[in-house]
Amino acid sequence: MSRPVSWRGRRPARPILAVMDSDGELLGRLRSGDERAFVGLVERYHEPMLRLAASFVPSRAVAEEVVQDTWLAVLRGLAGFEGRSSLKTWLFAICVNQARKTGTREHRSIPVPDPEPVVDPSRFDASGGWSAPPEHWIEVAEGRMKAGKLADRIRSWIDVLPARQREVVLLRDVEGMTGEEVCAVLALSDANQRVLLHRGRSRLRQLFEDEFREVR
Amino acid sequence: MRLLRGRDLVCQQAVELVTDYLEGTLSRSARRRFEAHLAGCPHCTEYLAQMRETISLTGRVAPEDLTPQMRDEFVDLYRRWQSEQQ
Numbered sequence: 001m002s003r004p005v006s007w008r009g010r011r012p013a014r015p016i017l018a019v020m021d022s023d024g025e026l027l028g029r030l031r032s033g034d035e036r037a038f039v040g041l042v043e044r045y046h047e048p049m050l051r052l053a054a055s056f057v058p059s060r061a062v063a064e065e066v067v068q069d070t071w072l073a074v075l076r077g078l079a080g081f082e083g084r085s086s087l088k089t090w091l092f093a094i095c096v097n098q099a100r101k102t103g104t105r106e107h108r109s110i111p112v113p114d115p116e117p118v119v120d121p122s123r124f125d126a127s128g129g130w131s132a133p134p135e136h137w138i139e140v141a142e143g144r145m146k147a148g149k150l151a152d153r154i155r156s157w158i159d160v161l162p163a164r165q166r167e168v169v170l171l172r173d174v175e176g177m178t179g180e181e182v183c184a185v186l187a188l189s190d191a192n193q194r195v196l197l198h199r200g201r202s203r204l205r206q207l208f209e210d211e212f213r214e215v216r
Numbered sequence: 217m218r219l220l221r222g223r224d225l226v227c228q229q230a231v232e233l234v235t236d237y238l239e240g241t242l243s244r245s246a247r248r249r250f251e252a253h254l255a256g257c258p259h260c261t262e263y264l265a266q267m268r269e270t271i272s273l274t275g276r277v278a279p280e281d282l283t284p285q286m287r288d289e290f291v292d293l294y295r296r297w298q299s300e301q302q
Contacts, residue, residue: 042290043287134263136262137266142269198232198236201235
């Protein structure tokens with residue numbers, strides 16, 4: 001006999017979102033002028049937006065201006081938001097548009113270059129097999145995460161990823177957006193989105209390995 | 217590197233396919249070759265598990281809290297905006 005499969009808990013719900021209403025309810029509260037709904041939204045998205053904006057503009061100060069402008073644009077745009085995208089996608093799209101208006105990052109229009117290997121080629125032998133295989137780190141990292149000692153570290157690693165990888169990793173893996181949503185927000189092709197995601201994630205994996213190999 | 221062909225998939229190629237594998241964008245035959253490689257390769261199996269763990273850990277990074285001062289600034293921003301609407 002098959003038991004009902006519970007999907008609860010499989011969703012990577014983040015604490016603050018769990019206590020927040022669904023997008024629809026939240027939107028309703030925002031439109032009816034609920035100040036707490038707006039502050040809740042800011043608490044949830046301000047810092048992630050700052051991180052995202054920072055990859056488009058030359059300084060933290062400019063990123064802060066961008067995000068301030070984003071919140072004003074959000075307030076002005078709320079009445080006209082039709083819910084065709086998720087609230088989150090809409091917010092980040094506004095943020096990226098504000099950042100692009102402000103930012104002057106030259107490599108913005110340069111296409112994604114040909115992929116480079118994501119694992120140091122010296123870790124493989126001549127036949128392409130591992131000569132220096134991945135070292136175990138999952139359990140140690142889990143322990144650190146549960147002890148609340150890893151999140152800051154991961155944030156700092158994400159911040160040193162190349163800008164375009166950082167943008168994709170932030171939206172896909174930190175914010176949990178779909179590939180389609182990320183392509184829309186960042187104006188990327190699906191193929192380029194995947195290349196950037198692959199490199200960003202691979203680099204983070206290497207950083208975990210480097211970090212926890214030393215601990216053992 | 218050799219081409220992806222037959223059963224020729226080697227570790228150095230497999231690690232480049234991990235994201236496409238997780239995204240479900242590999243062709244059926246590439247997926248089969250990837251899985252066949254994993255079945256015989258504990259290191260690449262470990263590598264895939266580490267990539268999944270990387271995604272999982274990254275997804276558990278919550279936003280940093282706003283300072284009370286910033287929170288107040290946003291309450292002000294909101295009230296200013298609201299008063300302009302009336």
